[in-house]
Amino acid sequence: xxxxxxxxxxxxxxxxxxxxxxxxxxxxxxxxxxxxxxxxxxxxxxxxxxxxxxxxxxxxxxxxxxxxxxxxxxxxxxxxxxxxxxxxxxxxxxxxxxxxxxxxxxxxxxxxxxxxxxxxxxxxxxxxxxxxxxxxxxxxxxxxxxxxxxxxxxxxxxxxxxxxxxxxxxxxxxxxxxxxxxxxxxxxxxxxxxxxxxxxxxxxxxxxxxxxxxxxxxxxxxxxxxxxxxxxxxxxxxxxxxxxxxxxxxxxxxxxxxxxxxxxxxxxxxxxxxxxxxxxxxxxxxxxxxxxxxxxxxxxxxxxxxxxxxxxxxxxxxxxxxxxxxxxxxxxxxxxxxxxxxxxxxxxxxxxxxxxxxxxxxxxxxxxxxxxxxxxxxxxxxxxxxxxxxxxxxxxxxxxxxxxxxxxxxxxxxxxxxx
Numbered sequence: 001x002x003x004x005x006x007x008x009x010x011x012x013x014x015x016x017x018x019x020x021x022x023x024x025x026x027x028x029x030x031x032x033x034x035x036x037x038x039x040x041x042x043x044x045x046x047x048x049x050x051x052x053x054x055x056x057x058x059x060x061x062x063x064x065x066x067x068x069x070x071x072x073x074x075x076x077x078x079x080x081x082x083x084x085x086x087x088x089x090x091x092x093x094x095x096x097x098x099x100x101x102x103x104x105x106x107x108x109x110x111x112x113x114x115x116x117x118x119x120x121x122x123x124x125x126x127x128x129x130x131x132x133x134x135x136x137x138x139x140x141x142x143x144x145x146x147x148x149x150x151x152x153x154x155x156x157x158x159x160x161x162x163x164x165x166x167x168x169x170x171x172x173x174x175x176x177x178x179x180x181x182x183x184x185x186x187x188x189x190x191x192x193x194x195x196x197x198x199x200x201x202x203x204x205x206x207x208x209x210x211x212x213x214x215x216x217x218x219x220x221x222x223x224x225x226x227x228x229x230x231x232x233x234x235x236x237x238x239x240x241x242x243x244x245x246x247x248x249x250x251x252x253x254x255x256x257x258x259x260x261x262x263x264x265x266x267x268x269x270x271x272x273x274x275x276x277x278x279x280x281x282x283x284x285x286x287x288x289x290x291x292x293x294x295x296x297x298x299x300x301x302x303x304x305x306x307x308x309x310x311x312x313x314x315x316x317x318x319x320x321x322x323x324x325x326x327x328x329x330x331x332x333x334x335x336x337x338x339x340x341x342x343x344x345x346x347x348x349x350x351x352x353x354x355x356x357x358x359x360x361x362x363x364x365x366x367x368x369x370x371x372x373x374x375x376x377x378x379x380x381x382x383x384x385x386x387x388x389x390x391x392x393x394x395x396x397x398x399x400x401x402x403x404x405x406x407x408x409x410x411x412x413x414x415x416x417x418x419x
Contacts, residue, residue, distance in 0.1 A: 002357045011349055014305070017236055021306065022341055024229030025258055025316045026334070027222040030215045031199050032259070033320040035192040036266060044321050045129035045269025051325060079121040112150025113169050115142075122271070130269040137419025138270075149173055159388040163281040164374060166274070166307060175389045177276030179396030184417055185260040187404050199223065216323055216334040230255070242299035246283055246292050253279035254306065262317040268418050278307050285389050289382035301375040 036042045052066045066072060088095035102117030127135060149169055152158065160171045167174040189196070203223035217225070230251060237247040257275040264273050280300050284292060292300075323333050355364060406413045 002353060004353075007353055011353075013236075015345055015349060017233065017306075018345055019341070020229050020232050020236075022316075023338075024226050024233075025262075026216065026319070026337070027225035027229070028255075028259065029262065029316040029320045030217055030222040031196070031219070031226070032192065032262075032317065033215065035195040036263070036317065037321055037324070039192070039195060042263075042266045043131065043269070044266050044318060045131070046126070046265065046271060047318055047321060048129050049125075050322070054325070079125075082121055106150075107146065109150060109154070111153040112146045113153075115146070126269055126271050131267075131416070133414065134268045134416045134418050136414065137416040139419075140415060141419040145169070145173065159392065160386070162277075163285060164278055164304075164371065166278045167281060168276050171389055172392050174277040174281075175392040176396035176399075178282065179393035179398075180400035180417075181260050181276055181396075182256055182393075183397045183400040183404065185256050185263070187401075188263060189259070216320055216331060216337075237299060237303065240299045240302070241295035242303070243293055243296045246287060246296045246300065249286055250279050250283040250300070250303065253282050262315075264418055265315065266317050266321070274307075278304065280304055280307070284378065285386045288384040288386070289378040290384050292382075294379050297375050297378050301371050304371050 037044075049066075053064055055065045061068070082098060082100070085095065086097050086100075089097045100119040104114040104116055106112045106114045149172070152172065158170065158172070159175075162168065162171055162174055168177055199219050200223060203218075203220040206218065206220050215222070233251050233254075234244070234247045237250070238244055242250075257279060261273050261275060264270065280303060284297070284300060289297065319333065319337055352364075355361075400417060403415060403417050407415075407417055
């Protein structure tokens with residue numbers, strides 16, 4: 001039997017934490033909406049097909065405007081057959097998977113990082129709406145990555161393993177990319193400094209606010225929601241056993257990862273995006289496992305559950321953008337999103353516990369097992385601050401700073417920082 005009573009209190013606190021994080025993400029999206037949508041005019045490519053689905057429903061025809069063409073049904077049928085047939089192989093081995101995945105290629109020699117060839121309709125569809133400049137930059141920097149770390153492999157140079165399974169190719173590429181990622185986010189916030197100053201003024205004196213009726217919540221609610229959410233998360237982690245010296249950089253990096261992922265999705269239309277490294281790995285290697293208590297490392301291990309929400313919460317910015325298309329007011333959309341979040345979270349919590357007890361939790365995912373073993377190794381064999389990783393962080397930050405400077409000074413510069 002499933003001991004529901006034992007799980008009631010822990011799940012209540014975890015659902016409360018996820019709810020606070022989701023609300024904080026929504027508040028951040030409200031604060032940045034005007035800067036991204038009206039001032040910088042980001043494209044939000046993913047919303048183009050979503051908004052197209054809402055056009056033409058006012059007529060008496062049974063299908064919306066976008067679904068009345070033959071080309072749509074041809075493309076939809078191809079994608080449906082591909083997904084449906086490969087799904088059958090999960091149920092029975094009688095149905096072989098379509099051979100859409102090729103093999104691993106190393107274009108610059110056997111020591112260079114490999115690349116899988118893979119036919120994916122999702123990639124085709126999202127790339128169709130993405131900016132060509134961004135797609136070229138992704139290709140260019142991926143080639144540069146293979147050359148750089150192929151050279152490291154040939155020379156036998158390494159600064160260690162990734163630190164967790166959510167990192168990049170190795171420790172050097174993870175920390176180098178994270179440094180570039182942080183500069184990308186902080187530079188964007190610096191460009192938005194005037195807008196952020198106005199938001200704080202309107203939050204402090206609501207009577208002077210203008211145009212707040214277009215937001216999901218008022219600026220006062222958004223600003224205080226972010227502050228209260230960050231404080232609540234830090235205190236929650238501390239009560240779970242994590243020292244404040246570890247909770248502070250952890251929550252700070254989680255904030256940077258959320259803003260950066262949301263910005264990349266809004267600008268590039270690449271749906272499946274995550275940070276180059278987890279905030280947990282950054283925090284523990286920044287401080288060193290020797291300066292962190294074992295209880296903090298255990299609490300840090302359970303905080304990995306929040307990582308899956310970073311890319312999901314990154315789509316909150318699209319909700320604030322979509323609120324412009326609501327006829328009467330976008331405020332009603334906030335209630336709908338909150339209800340959907342609550343129902344989904346509660347249902348998945350119930351389903352996870354049910355499947356875990358009836359089928360065995362380890363059959364669902366081995367991610368928790370890997371993170372527990374990694375935590376045990378950090379407790380048994382602690383280490384000091386890894387300055388080699390910090391050095392690669394600053395290398396990536398310096399390169400990104402140069403790219404951002406060229407981007408804004410030279411109109412003809414072809415490489416986009418998102419790459």
